[in-house]
Amino acid sequence: MTPDLAREILDLTAEHLVLVGVAMAIAVAVAIPAGILLTRRAPLQRWVIGFANVMQTVPSLALFGFLIPLPFIGGIGKHTAIVALVLYALLPVLRNTLTGILGVDPAVRESAVAMGMTGRQLLFEVELPLAARTILAGVRVATVTTIGTATIAAAIGGGGLGVFIFRGLASVDSTLILAGALPAALIALAADGGLGWVEKKFSPA
Amino acid sequence: MTPPVSFRNVSYRVGGKDILRDFSLDVAAGETIVLLGRSGSGKTTALKMVNALLRPSAGEVMVDGRPTTSWDPIRLRRRIGYVIQEAGLFPHVTVEGNVGLVPRLEGTPAAAIRTRVHALLDQVGLPPAQFAARYPRELSGGQRQRVGVARALAADPPLLLFDEPFGALDPVTRVELQRQFLELRRRLGKTAIFVTHDVREALLVATRIALLHEGRLAVLAAPADFLRARGEEARAFLACLDPQAAPP
Ligand SMILES: Nc1ncnc2c1ncn2[C@@H]1O[C@H](COP(=O)(O)OP(=O)(O)O)[C@@H](O)[C@H]1O
Numbered sequence A: 001m002t003p004d005l006a007r008e009i010l011d012l013t014a015e016h017l018v019l020v021g022v023a024m025a026i027a028v029a030v031a032i033p034a035g036i037l038l039t040r041r042a043p044l045q046r047w048v049i050g051f052a053n054v055m056q057t058v059p060s061l062a063l064f065g066f067l068i069p070l071p072f073i074g075g076i077g078k079h080t081a082i083v084a085l086v087l088y089a090l091l092p093v094l095r096n097t098l099t100g101i102l103g104v105d106p107a108v109r110e111s112a113v114a115m116g117m118t119g120r121q122l123l124f125e126v127e128l129p130l131a132a133r134t135i136l137a138g139v140r141v142a143t144v145t146t147i148g149t150a151t152i153a154a155a156i157g158g159g160g161l162g163v164f165i166f167r168g169l170a171s172v173d174s175t176l177i178l179a180g181a182l183p184a185a186l187i188a189l190a191a192d193g194g195l196g197w198v199e200k201k202f203s204p205a
Numbered sequence B: 001m002t003p004p005v006s007f008r009n010v011s012y013r014v015g016g017k018d019i020l021r022d023f024s025l026d027v028a029a030g031e032t033i034v035l036l037g038r039s040g041s042g043k044t045t046a047l048k049m050v051n052a053l054l055r056p057s058a059g060e061v062m063v064d065g066r067p068t069t070s071w072d073p074i075r076l077r078r079r080i081g082y083v084i085q086e087a088g089l090f091p092h093v094t095v096e097g098n099v100g101l102v103p104r105l106e107g108t109p110a111a112a113i114r115t116r117v118h119a120l121l122d123q124v125g126l127p128p129a130q131f132a133a134r135y136p137r138e139l140s141g142g143q144r145q146r147v148g149v150a151r152a153l154a155a156d157p158p159l160l161l162f163d164e165p166f167g168a169l170d171p172v173t174r175v176e177l178q179r180q181f182l183e184l185r186r187r188l189g190k191t192a193i194f195v196t197h198d199v200r201e202a203l204l205v206a207t208r209i210a211l212l213h214e215g216r217l218a219v220l221a222a223p224a225d226f227l228r229a230r231g232e233e234a235r236a237f238l239a240c241l242d243p244q245a246a247p248p
């Protein structure tokens, strides 16, 4: 491996991590509060979960493509890639937030209310701690998926390890493809292991 | 003196079904009134109106002379202890944290909570040195139920509600906990409403028994008088006491 290639692997890995990190931060910041809100609005659940489901079924390359012509969020570059990654990451986090909170034993919830807990205390002291493990599992799945999907960002000028893969595909150079795919796989494995470890720190519901 | 709890012509309808019909009952200070009835007779529904988990469709439930609907529900609930079947303990919190919950919500200083929790655990027969740091999953059913009772007593509420608290326990443990209930009542003299479908338990713990049948009050009597009650539903329950005497 030439020093130039090694250097580029490091740069693109860093770029990849930024794409994934920013996308996941936004997805978590949107999906967890939205999931909490949805547990209080049963009729909305179908619609929102439906939307998130549809987002997941759009082939990722197509979704990136669809976003390009859109004003503000679209165009060529990183921010369009991040929007697409966020749309993909929303569903697992949202769904697990809902499942986790709705899965809290009704007897536990009822006794919390009967003890005189306020809505906020019920949420922060009972529902979220008991749902934490499930929510984190959603974050883990979303993160691992996003690490893979982010390789497509390169197709719309978003950078990241996908740059190698697309370059390798164009020049039929499997070393280049590996230079992109291998670090991406390693990051995914590390994220899976790390988040799985955090998950186990929380008590099962 | 205003009764601590008073049901006044309370009805509860849901989905076109009358679960409680024109139910009236005054609970006297210091007594243990038992709501007895088959499952589905409306006992839990009546109980949950006292701490405003449910609102009457008609009539009102008065607590200390004020309708529950005019209480701040949080204030109301923090002065009413509530014990349910399987205890409803928080699985992610230790025994000590579970028992100290309401005092903590009320802002009691940590040292005072600790003293109180340890005294209560002793009272319900769970030595704190052994049990305070455990999680609910590390307890037997009977021990969990004891923790549930300690939790309900923690903020020293004047009123206690019990919803089939010993229903899921084996017979031996159930008798132990019933004894302990009587012992605590003798010592604390609190007003209690106790729901059960077990006529023996009712006769043992009640100062008065209110028999519910299809959402109506069928009989209201002290245990000794309940044994002589004439209504069909009362006889059906009394027949459980003596299987030989039951009709074929
Ligand atoms: N939210 C509800 N919707 C419909 N039916 C209900 C609801 N809550 C209770 N019920 C019905 O009301 C009846 C009385 O319930 P409950 O008070 O729990 O009885 P008990 O505690 O005496 O067994 C039961 O038939 C139950 O199925």
Ligand SMILES: [Mg+2]
Binding pocket: B043, B044, B045, B163
């Ligand atoms: Mg019941």
